[in-house]
Amino acid sequence: MDDLRIEYDAPNGVYFPGQAVTGKVVIQNREWIKARFLKICIHGGAHTSWGDTERRHRIDDKGRSEHYNEHVTYNATVNYLSGESIAWKSTDGQNGSVRYKIQVEILRIKKSKMEVEKVFSVLPYVDLNSIPRAGLPLEDSISWLPKKNTEVKFKFYIPKRGFVSGDTIPVSVDIENGSSSKISTITMKLIQINHFEAQQQTSHTAKEFFRFNRKNIEEEISRIQKKCDTAETLRFELEIPKETRPTFKTKLIHLAYKVAISIGNDKKLECELPIILGTVPVQPRPPSYSVAVGMSGPPCYEKMDHTYTIEFDQPNAIYVPGQLVRGTLTIYNACALNALSLKICIHGEVETFWKKFASKDRVKKAYPNDHTHGGPRSHGHYYKYSDHTKYTSKLNVVTAVSQPWSSIQNPTNKIPIGANIFPFVFQLPVNCPPCFEGTHGSVRYHVHVELNRPWSLDVEAKRSFTVIPILDLNMIPKVMNPMLSNACKHSGFLSSREFSIPKGGYTPGEVIPISVFIHNHAKKPIYYAKAKLMQHVHYQAQQENTHMLPDEHCHKHCEHKTAESVISEMEKSFEIKCCSEGEVQLALVLPNPLMPTFQTAILEVDYCIIVEVEEDKKLRCEFPVTIGTVPIGRVMGLARAPTYSIVEGDIPLVVEAPPEYQERVEVVMASAPPSE
Template sequence: MQPPGRVRSLVVELEDGRTWGAYGSGELLHGRVRLELRGALRLRALEVCARGRAIVHWLESRSVGLNIVYYDYTAFQTFLNHHRQLIPDNGEVTVLQAGRHEFPFTFQLPETLATSFEGKHGSVRYWVKAKLHRPWATVKKVKKEFTVIEPIDINTPALLAPQAGAKEKLARAWYCNRGQVSVTAKIDRKGYTPGEVIPIFAEIDNCTNRAVVPKAAIIQTQTFIARGTKKQKKSVVTSIVGDSIAAGKREVWHGRALKIPPVGPSILQCRIIQVEYSLKVCVDIPGTSKLLLELPLVIGTIPLHPFGSRTSSVSSQYSITLDWLSSIPEQPEAPPEYSAVVPSPTAEQSLAPPCRSELGAVLEGPFFAYIQEFRFRPPPLYSEVDPNPPSDGIRPRCMTC
């Protein structure tokens, strides 16, 4: 029989992920199983497995006559299930001497994963478990959990599209018509990341005889699906309250700021758990229900690319070469005659069309940057009076010559 107390510790160690200390789809999961022994140990096998799954579970009670019947709603979805034999079980006993032993392992994560999540009726979890099989002894197990963050790039056309909407409501109280309230709202895009500020452009028109209060909030909706039934949980992530709008007045929000706090990203790749976000602009109307306008949001992990940084770097690159502009005199001199400067053989050669190789060198050089610099400048203003009249010593040029 195996003497007790030979195993001092059995630990699973994982290397940190590439981003935020977490892992993403398609990455390599590197780690090791560290085994410390007080004395020689006889074992049959040592295996390690990497698993990840989503689970949904809740109970619902219903009255059937005098009894209460509970219905169980449970669902599973597996994302990761890999096994590896570090010491294979070949029917023989392996003896490890006292001391510290390390067994490295590597797992390839699938291309499609769901972000780790903990909710009221379900969760998405990932872990690595090591099992030590010994003869005539129970299996010793140790588990190490890790976090997965599925990347969501908001730099896509669908998430960069503006979101807008309009809604109106007729305020009624005790069968009396008190007027109408309308709201129009717009945001510049659909995808955002935590820490960003959402500028809200809205117009609230209060045509009632009472004051109303506009509000805006980010709502998180958790949806759990099991056995064809959905269970939802909504919570307010953050909110702002606007100023009261008097009767018959209109309020305009010119980019009212709403900052996104640190929240988990949207979960869109799971079949049984979904995490969605929305921006709700509502108006509290006394004596009746609220006017609600909802705009969809997606909380991503890859922030918006700074498109303007590349343009500024290109312009700064040529800022030094444009210093010659300051040396141009305000009163330009009249040009000389073309025939007096260029002889006839040279003129005929210059009038020939340039070859393609010469054009390529010009377009790739700094001269092309000068062309781009003056490309979008407006034309000079038209005037009947010549701003630069010719002097007496300069003969005017004839266009027919």
């Protein structure tokens, strides 16, 4: 045989996800080839591999215990082209890769087998318009207390989260410096995060039960640095290189990006903003129907297929509990569309999920009559393997269906050509929870369309919307009262602390004043104290293989899981000498935005303030607080609900005392009509 090669129809062998890989196998031979078959295979998958050194423990024959270092290799492979479509791009990394290739195999008679392979590339297609959060703005803030009663606050803002290669990320920084301290520089970096997952390499028969280990590698892509004064607004333009790969995620490899912001050389003044990189940029919203009707000419439907567009009446599709969700479904079709029914549905649910890993024992059966397993001397033995149990629960919040079109009212069973607009209106429950995304659960809402077509696949389109809460702290009496707590320690001498906060309810952006009165009768002075706001997310779920369905939740047969995270923290230095007393004022700043407190049957979010004096657990205090959207002392207007992400917490509150009884009597008498 002179030549055996593979040729692709696409230039340079480059394809997109969902595209057909076409080509040909060229065999140039001078004589007949005796062969049994010619096989052409396509292969694509992800592979991860790395080595690490782990500390191990063992006991020798004499019963002595010793520690030693052992080199461990981790690897894993996932095939993406076994009855599936190409889902991810071709990429090569330090600890993993995603590759695609075509293999040709010729099994010849009485001769060696002939094989040839050729690699092709798969370019990604990430449409940022299909990711709802890609068009939403991103903001965060950090604060610094250099001196007493002074605060330096930094607010960061990015107009959107989705970008493409070659774009510039506009970042605005607002600096509020109420102190005399100078701020040196602000540095911004674009960081690429590579997550790799693999299993430990072993000859164990039950390797599929071994849990995956994760390895994260961060790489700096670009950087920009500016000097700043005491108080000003800075604009940064962080460039994204054109060769930067878009964001993608597989079972073994996950590629993500973030903007890391650092102020000076202080590690406490750092902030991270996650972004999404795609290939199709975020487009502005299409014009409304009234604008489209007023255009000079009708749209050309010959250049487009059937498209389904869901539009909401509220900007950015943001609603509050109890509000009407209004919108329109627009179907653009180039020809008459055969259909039986059209349904527009709204759905919202709370979902919790996680996996629990455990080590179990298994017995390997004996083979007494099989000489390949040792013959009559083969006995069963125990070995351990790792197994996981899935826990999941679902709670339905809102479900409704509207049928604006049916073949019963239209005997032709056809949706006419052109733009067909179908309005919809749904009512949200008054007590529905807000949208939430957590590590083991979420609260999500969406509107989806179901078009039932005869002798064809049904069409489904979906668009998510956001529900923000309204929690008026004035309606909760207990959060208006001050909170006090005491802590004592006996170590030969008595030391006590008295902690207090003025109220138990706050809104995002407020400053929580914390008073600490210290009686120090110990032998050494006290130098510092710190406070932090903790967020507790409580999840409940039941085992997946129980007799109940995920939406049939029962508290008696469920597991609990709690995730804790530090939302805000601060530390203050001082000195209270031994055998003396002193009072310290701490100011804890709440970030904005911040998820308010809410509770459902399977998911709950609450907060607490932890105050510590020199990291002594015996001198530690916790205050459970409620985070709302309407601050105490302010009456929420009936005409317009407040915005969830913009709550002013620093406006002074003036609460006037009610008039005396005599004043109320005079007012009533003055307003009465004169006697006849």
